[in-house]
Each structure stands twice: as C-alpha cells, then as structure tokens.
Amino acid sequence: MTQGQRTSLCVGVFFASPYLIGFLIFLLGPLLCSLYFSFTEYDIFNRPEWIGLDNFRELFEDPLFLASMWNTVVYTIFSVPLGMAAAFAMALLLNRNMKARPLFRTFFFLPSIVPMVAASVLWVWVFNSQYGYLNWALQPVYDLVNAVCGTQYQPPNWLQSPFWSKPALILMSVWGVGGTMVMYLAALQDVPAALYEAADLDGASAWRKVWHITLPMISPILFFTFVMGLIGAFQVFTQAYVMTKGGPGISTLFYCLYLFNNAFEYFRLGYASAMAWVLFAIIGALTVFVFKGSKRFVHYEGGAGE
Amino acid sequence: MNDRPAGVAADAVKYVLVISLSLVFLFPLAWLLSSAVKPDALLKQFPPVWVFVPTLEHLKGLFDADSPFHLWQFLANTLYICAFTVFGTVLSSSMVAYAFARVKWPGRDLFFYAMLGTMMVPGQVMMIPVFLMFRKLGWIDTFWPLTAPTLFGNAFFIFMLRQFFLTVPRDLLDAARVDGHGEIAIWWRVVMPLSVPALAVVGLFSFLGAWNDFVGPLIYLLDETRYTLSVGLAMFQGQYSAQYGRLMAASAMMTAPIIVIFFFAQRQFIEGIKLTGIKG
Numbered sequence: 001m002t003q004g005q006r007t008s009l010c011v012g013v014f015f016a017s018p019y020l021i022g023f024l025i026f027l028l029g030p031l032l033c034s035l036y037f038s039f040t041e042y043d044i045f046n047r048p049e050w051i052g053l054d055n056f057r058e059l060f061e062d063p064l065f066l067a068s069m070w071n072t073v074v075y076t077i078f079s080v081p082l083g084m085a086a087a088f089a090m091a092l093l094l095n096r097n098m099k100a101r102p103l104f105r106t107f108f109f110l111p112s113i114v115p116m117v118a119a120s121v122l123w124v125w126v127f128n129s130q131y132g133y134l135n136w137a138l139q140p141v142y143d144l145v146n147a148v149c150g151t152q153y154q155p156p157n158w159l160q161s162p163f164w165s166k167p168a169l170i171l172m173s174v175w176g177v178g179g180t181m182v183m184y185l186a187a188l189q190d191v192p193a194a195l196y197e198a199a200d201l202d203g204a205s206a207w208r209k210v211w212h213i214t215l216p217m218i219s220p221i222l223f224f225t226f227v228m229g230l231i232g233a234f235q236v237f238t239q240a241y242v243m244t245k246g247g248p249g250i251s252t253l254f255y256c257l258y259l260f261n262n263a264f265e266y267f268r269l270g271y272a273s274a275m276a277w278v279l280f281a282i283i284g285a286l287t288v289f290v291f292k293g294s295k296r297f298v299h300y301e302g303g304a305g306e
Numbered sequence: 307m308n309d310r311p312a313g314v315a316a317d318a319v320k321y322v323l324v325i326s327l328s329l330v331f332l333f334p335l336a337w338l339l340s341s342a343v344k345p346d347a348l349l350k351q352f353p354p355v356w357v358f359v360p361t362l363e364h365l366k367g368l369f370d371a372d373s374p375f376h377l378w379q380f381l382a383n384t385l386y387i388c389a390f391t392v393f394g395t396v397l398s399s400s401m402v403a404y405a406f407a408r409v410k411w412p413g414r415d416l417f418f419y420a421m422l423g424t425m426m427v428p429g430q431v432m433m434i435p436v437f438l439m440f441r442k443l444g445w446i447d448t449f450w451p452l453t454a455p456t457l458f459g460n461a462f463f464i465f466m467l468r469q470f471f472l473t474v475p476r477d478l479l480d481a482a483r484v485d486g487h488g489e490i491a492i493w494w495r496v497v498m499p500l501s502v503p504a505l506a507v508v509g510l511f512s513f514l515g516a517w518n519d520f521v522g523p524l525i526y527l528l529d530e531t532r533y534t535l536s537v538g539l540a541m542f543q544g545q546y547s548a549q550y551g552r553l554m555a556a557s558a559m560m561t562a563p564i565i566v567i568f569f570f571a572q573r574q575f576i577e578g579i580k581l582t583g584i585k586g
Contacts, residue, residue: 011405019461030439117535
C-alpha cells in the first residue's frame with residue numbers, strides 16, 4: 001500500500017466511521033444476537049436457555065401465529081394493489097391538462113402526511129357505527145338497496161366486527177397513498193410526449209395508450225412502490241395497536257403486533273426473535289421473488305437491463 | 307380540442323372527478339380539524355355542521371391538571387427528540403455520504419453495497435438485542451435510545467446525500483485541495499454549503515420520522531412525563547375513547563404543525579418524495 005492509499009484509507013474510514021461503528025452496534029451485533037436468541041428460551045430475567053429449533057417448531061403449531069400470518073397476508077394482498085391502483089388513477093387524472101393541478105395534488109397528498117397515530121385516532125371515530133360519518137354516508141345507499149331489493153342490510157360495524165375490521169384498515173390505508181401518487185405523477189410527467197403523439201397518429205385509443213405506453217414507461221416506479229408497499233404492509237403495526245389492539249377477537253392481530261406482544265408483553269424474547277427471523281426470511285424471499293418476476297414486466301429506458 | 311362538444315364533456319367529467327375525489331380525501335382531515343374546535347353539542351350531529359362558533363374548550367381540556375394528555379410536556383419531549391434527530395442525522399449522514407461519494411478508499415464500494423443491502427433488513431430483527439443493550443446501559447425510560455442512534459447515520463439519507471454530493475463539480479474539490487485545505491474543510495466548507503437543498507430534504511424527513519415515530523417511544527419511554535405526542539395520544543385514545551372533542555383536539559395538535567410545515571416547505575416535501583422513488 002502506498003503512502004497515498006494509506007492516507008485515503010484513513011480519511012475514508014474517518015468519514016465513514018459513524019456508519020461503520022453503527023453498523024456493528026445496531027446491525028451486525030444485534031443480527032447475530034437475535035439469531036442466537038431465536039434458538040433459546042429467554043424471559044429477560046433468566047439466562048437464555050438453548051432449545052434448538054423448538055421455537056420454530058412451536059410457531060407453526062401456534063394458532064395465534066398462524067392467524068397473525070393470515071391476517072397480515074390478507075391485509076397485504078388487498079392494501080398494496082388497491083393503494084397502487086388508487087394512486088395510479090389519481091396520478092393519471094392529475095396528469096391531464098388541468099387548471100390548479102398543484103392545488104389538487106396538494107389535496108390528494110395532504111392525508112399521507114397526517115401522523116399515523118393521529119390518523120388512527122381519527123379513523124376510530126370515522127368507523128364508529130353509531131357516531132362515525134362513514135356509516136352516516138352509507139346509510140342512504142343501504143336504504144336504497146333495501147327498498148329496491150326488499151332486503152334488511154345494515155352498514156357494517158367496521159372495527160367491532162371480526163369480518164369488517166381488516167377491510168376497515170385496508171380502506172384507511174388507501175387514504176394515505178398521496179406519497180405514491182406524487183411519485184407516479186412525477187414519473188408520468190417524464191414520459192416523452194412524442195410517444196403519445198406517435199400513438200395518436202396511429203389512431204390508438206386512450207386505453208391502448210395507457211396500456212402500451214404509460215404503464216411500460218413508468219413500470220420501474222410501479223415496481224419500486226410495489227416492493228416497498230409489500231415490505232411496509234407486512235410490517236403494519238401502529239394502526240392495529242392504537243385502533244383495535246388486535247381485535248375484535250384476533251381479527252387484526254397482525255404479524256408485527258403479535259411479535260411485539262411476545263417480546264414486550266409476554267417477555268418471550270426467544271420466541272419473538274424466532275418470529276423476527278421468519279419475518280426477515282419472508283421479506284427476503286418476497287423481494288427476491290418480485291425482483292425475478294420484474295425482469296418480465298419492468299421496462300428500463302435505455303435498455304440498461306438492471 | 308376543447309371547442310368540440312366531446313372535449314367540453316370530457317373536461318367536465320375530469321373536473322367533476324378531481325373535485326369529488328379531493329372532497330373524499332379532504333373530508334376526514336377537515337373533520338379532524340373542525341372537531342377539535344367544535345362545541346360538544348354539535349360534535350355528533352349529522353349531517354356534519356361546518357359553520358359554528360369555534361370553541362377552545364377541548365384544547366383547554368388538554369391543559370387541565372387532571373388531563374392524562376399533557377400537551378406541553380409531550381410537545382417539549384417530542385421537539386427535543388426531533389431537534390436532536392435532525393442535528394445528528396444531518397451531521398452523521400453527510401459525513402458518511404462524503405466518504406462514499408468523494409473519497410477513494412479500499413473497501414468503499416463493498417461497504418456501500420453492504421449498506422444498501424441492510425436497508426432490506428426489517429427493524430424487528432434488531433429490536434430485541436438493541437433493547438437489551440440499552441437496558442444494560444440503564445437507558446430505559448430516557449431519551450437516549452431514541453436520540454443516540456441518530457449519530458451513526460441513516461442508510462437511506464446517506465444514499466440520498468451521496469447521490470447529491472456526486473454532482474458537486476470535481477474541479478471545486480481539486481481547487482480546494484490545491485489551496486491546501488484538508489478533507490474536513492472541503493466537506494464542511496465546500497460540499498456542505500453547496501448541498502443545502504439536499505440537506506434541507508434530509509432534515510425535513512428526519513424531523514418527520516422522529517415526530518411520527520411510535521414504536522421507539524412505545525418501547526423505551528415508560529413514565530408518562532417522558533411520553534412523546536405519538537405515545538401520549540395512543541394512551542389517551544386507549545383511556546378516553548369516547549371524549550371525541552378532546553381526542554380530536556389532541557390529534558389536531560399533532561397534525562397541524564406538520565400541515566403548517568408542509569405549506570412552508572412544499573418543494574422539499576415533493577422533492578423528498580420524488581427522490582425516494584428515483585432508486586426504482
């Protein structure tokens with residue numbers, strides 16, 4: 001190593017030192033620790049006791065774990081595509097030639113910056129079947145349907161109903177897609193106008209233009225928000241903790257809520273660590289799977305490939 | 307195009323759609339903010355009453371000695387953590403970004419890609435050992451577990467700043483080196499001043515992150531005099547779920563500052579959101 005290289009190594013390591021130290025203290029160390037804990041029985045007060053794969057074996061026989069997995073998968077499967085579709089539709093609408101576009105963009109965006117806890121407190125009331133405005137707004141629709149069909153349907157009890165509690169949280173998640181919409185809108189505005197003009201000359205319909213030009217051109221950002229959405233949805237926690245505590249029953253006991261309960265309510269740190277590693281594996285597998293699939297659907301301009 | 311009847315009709319549909327969607331999206335927010343100052347008698351009236359004499363009774367209730375929501379205390383705690391976070395994150399992340407962008411050192415690219423890879427690791431995996439570490443240090447029920455980690459840089463902000471630092475012209479750095487400036491001086495006096503727009507975005511988003519953080523304060527803060535707004539509000543909701551006026555006043559106090567900041571820093575907000583997407 002020459003003198004110059006040694007100096008630059010020192011300079012580089014000096015500037016990077018906050019992250020390098022943080023990497024050891026907050027990432028690598030804890031990662032190895034929690035891997036070790038996942039093979040132990042550990043209640044914080046006594047020393048961790050090695051139990052091999054027992055935690056992992058127990059997980060797949062634990063009805064609460066399986067329920068939390070199911071709830072999380074349902075939430076993810078509905079909230080991510082719904083959110084993306086809503087964001088895309090709103091971005092397409094705003095991308096049209098229109099007056100006061102920045103104003104409308106602000107309107108769509110604002111809900112996404114409301115702090116999650118504050119939003120949760122608000123939506124508990126919105127969903128209240130007696131005093132919430134959602135059912136007040138739905139009542140006329142139900143009345144009409146009942147009058148026409150001679151039925152007796154009533155608006156759902158949302159957060160009090162084991163069936164409707166998940167749809168309620170999914171609906172609430174769509175309210176916060178403003179950030180995604182801003183990303184889509186920015187991507188739409190980067191699509192070269194010449195492509196649309198060429199399509200117009202060929203007499204393409206609006207739908208064909210969306211399908212053959214818009215979607216391929218913004219597919220990288222769609223893909224990115226899809227991956228981030230999956231990861232985020234799988235870690236849903238705050239809404240459930242504040243609004244339902246996992247209830248009614250176990251209908252909104254999501255993965256990370258059950259993990260949190262195991263760690264900080266039941267002090268089953270080994271079991272919670274095993275859950276954390278399973279989560280890590282799921283998210284890793286999802287990411288790899290989506291990346292593999294993306295090669296077929298994502299179009300990168302310039303043909304760079306990656 | 308608009309002179310054709312079909313064009314006019316399409317225009318009308320467009321505006322009807324965009325206005326009704328705006329109403330749907332803004333309605334909950336408007337309800338939240340208006341309920342915070344709506345007299346009790348009107349709170350549960352339908353259709354919602356929009357024109358009324360605002361009252362401060364719910365807000366005043368938050369300052370009552372018996373109120374479990376100690377607005378001033380929670381606000382002060384939150385602001386302290388936010389200020390520390392912004393300062394720590396901007397300083398440490400920009401330092402590390404400089405190492406990744408403008409210093410050539412063996413192992414740099416390896417660490418850079420390792421860092422990008424770690425962004426995929428869910429925080430829950432580290433949560434328990436980190437908690438035990440802070441417990442050993444005697445830091446439970448202090449602000450340190452929430453503030454100290456910000457001094458070690460944040461992978462996402464490091465990445466963002468690195469991309470920005472790469473755009474600083476090389477000649478500027480070389481000229482400073484020829485003038486005999488050390489690397490610290492170049493980082494602090496040349497690169498940082500040129501990067502104020504990017505630093506503002508990082509500052510803003512680290513502030514928002516700290517303001518909204520829920521899991522961290524929930525795990526580490528036990529005594530209610532140390533609660534942040536988010537934990538305080540969640541506990542308030544748990545205990546007084548029927549006091550809509552006060553709950554909405556408390557929620558509004560947590561939301562309103564963010565909305566005010568948004569209107570002052572709209573460009574940084576939008577830039578920041580777009581930057582998150584650029585990686586895709």
